[in-house]
Amino acid sequence: MTGHAPAGRDDDAARGHRADGHPGAQAPPAASSAGGSELITGIGELHTVDPARGADSVLTDAAVVVENGLIAWVGRASEAPAADRATDVEGRAVLPGWVDSHTHLVFAGDRGAEFAARMAGEAYAAGGIGVTTNATREAGDETLRGLVAGRVRDAVAGGTTYLETKTGYGLDVEQELRAARIAADAADEVTFLGAHLVPEGADPDDYVETVCGPMLQAVRPHVQWADVFCERGAFTPEQSRRVLEACRDAGLGLRVHGNQIGPGEGVALAVELGAASVDHCNFLSDEDVAALAGSATVATVLPACDLSTRAPLAPARKLLDAGATVAIASNCNPGTSYTTSMNFCVATAVLQMKLTVDEAIRAATLGGAKALRRDVSAPDRPAVGHLAVGTRADLHVLDAPAAVHLAYRPGMPLTWGVWRAGRREV
Numbered sequence: 066m067t068g069h070a071p072a073g074r075d076d077d078a079a080r081g082h083r084a085d086g087h088p089g090a091q092a093p094p095a096a097s098s099a100g101g102s103e104l105i106t107g108i109g110e111l112h113t114v115d116p117a118r119g120a121d122s123v124l125t126d127a128a129v130v131v132e133n134g135l136i137a138w139v140g141r142a143s144e145a146p147a148a149d150r151a152t153d154v155e156g157r158a159v160l161p162g163w164v165d166s167h168t169h170l171v172f173a174g175d176r177g178a179e180f181a182a183r184m185a186g187e188a189y190a191a192g193g194i195g196v197t198t199n200a201t202r203e204a205g206d207e208t209l210r211g212l213v214a215g216r217v218r219d220a221v222a223g224g225t226t227y228l229e230t231k232t233g234y235g236l237d238v239e240q241e242l243r244a245a246r247i248a249a250d251a252a253d254e255v256t257f258l259g260a261h262l263v264p265e266g267a268d269p270d271d272y273v274e275t276v277c278g279p280m281l282q283a284v285r286p287h288v289q290w291a292d293v294f295c296e297r298g299a300f301t302p303e304q305s306r307r308v309l310e311a312c313r314d315a316g317l318g319l320r321v322h323g324n325q326i327g328p329g330e331g332v333a334l335a336v337e338l339g340a341a342s343v344d345h346c347n348f349l350s351d352e353d354v355a356a357l358a359g360s361a362t363v364a365t366v367l368p369a370c371d372l373s374t375r376a377p378l379a380p381a382r383k384l385l386d387a388g389a390t391v392a393i394a395s396n397c398n399p400g401t402s403y404t405t406s407m408n409f410c411v412a413t414a415v416l417q418m419k420l421t422v423d424e425a426i427r428a429a430t431l432g433g434a435k436a437l438r439r440d441v442s443a444p445d446r447p448a449v450g451h452l453a454v455g456t457r458a459d460l461h462v463l464d465a466p467a468a469v470h471l472a473y474r475p476g477m478p479l480t481w482g483v484w485r486a487g488r489r490e491v
């Protein structure tokens with residue numbers, strides 16, 4: 066991910082001065098890459114989201130030490146070790162950076178008219194993907210790269226520190242390869258979504274064979290994941306299985322867009338094939354919920370998409386109560402969810418989906434990490450999505466004394482500081 070502090074932003078103005086009881090605002094420095102260790106102190110409320118801490122994962126009057134891009138120490142401020150330098154966040158709340166595990170950032174054009182028609186009563190249909198495919202194909206490489214980089218910058222400015230994105234608006238071998246390359250330069254994880262829509266004029270089964278053959282071969286060096294839109298108007302369960310099995314055999318991890326537009330077999334297929342995540346989950350049977358609860362497949366809910374398509378909200382409360390792992394992601398794309406704001410998604414999950422603030426934070430951090438299989442550290446890959454010794458130093462400092470403000474003050478500019486892999490970016 067290549068995010069930087071947004072150019073030309075008036076940071077003092079953006080962070081504001083409020084009379085809401087939290088300590089006075091002080092503009093932090095622009096992106097900092099100083100070496101050595103850094104003690105972050107004055108943390109009013111630290112959400113570690115650390116599974117090892119169980120119910121005690123929120124610390125008050127806390128401090129964190131960051132070194133070599135990792136968390137080196139977490140605990141009470143009074144017990145903090147010395148470090149090369151210190152930053153006092155003056156009573157603010159600190160969370161792990163958001164892990165946005167579902168975005169479609171490689172696109173050109175917008176579909177504002179389609180959105181307006183939806184607000185006037187039209188239903189969402191998969192066919193709009195073709196409109197964005199045409200606009201994306203027409204955009205030059207540099208234009209497209211610039212659009213993607215801008216979206217990543219917006220995401221980082223909103224507290225996102227780890228981000229997945231997909232192909233899926235190319236829909237031929239050359240254009241999917243271009244999208245995969247651009248995505249790999251901009252995002253932490255890339256998903257091949259050649260099976261997003263059968264392009265106009267193509268025979269569906271022939272297209273599936275292209276996806277499973279030359280297209281997969283072309284994108285393979287640039288992607289870690291494969292996805293399929295298993296839905297009415299996109300790919301049948303049989304076609305979806307064919308794509309997923311071919312991609313699994315090529316060594317890719319699996320994800321599925323499922324049960325978005327109506328009930329269907331997407332969830333069952335994802336669970337059967339051991340997909341890391343099934344995303345959308347608006348129309349779930351009791352069997353789907355039980356299958357997810359009994360599996361390692363994460364149910365990723367997309368609150369901004371549900372509002373923008375006026376879909377029934379994904380049953381995140383029911384999934385959590387059944388014991389499923391839930392992730393929250395932005396699904397940024399021009400058709401169903403034109404936002405990278407995870408703060409908004411978390412607020413919506415609390416206000417509309419009836420998650421507690423802690424559950425929503427967990428779903429948008431550790432849940433996203435689980436959906437990308439990045440919740441556990443490997444020797445060369447520190448875990449993301451929670452704060453413990455050895456995890457990546459991805460911190461999101463809110464301009465508020467407590468994380469409840471994310472839902473209590475929805476839509477307010479609450480992101481005050483962002484550290485990504487130990488480097489201050491906002």
Ligand code: NIG
Nearest residue numbers: 193194294322396398400401
């Ligand atoms: O996740 N559902 C499939 N893909 C996107 C929407 C794509 C579009 O309409 O452009 C989604 O919502």
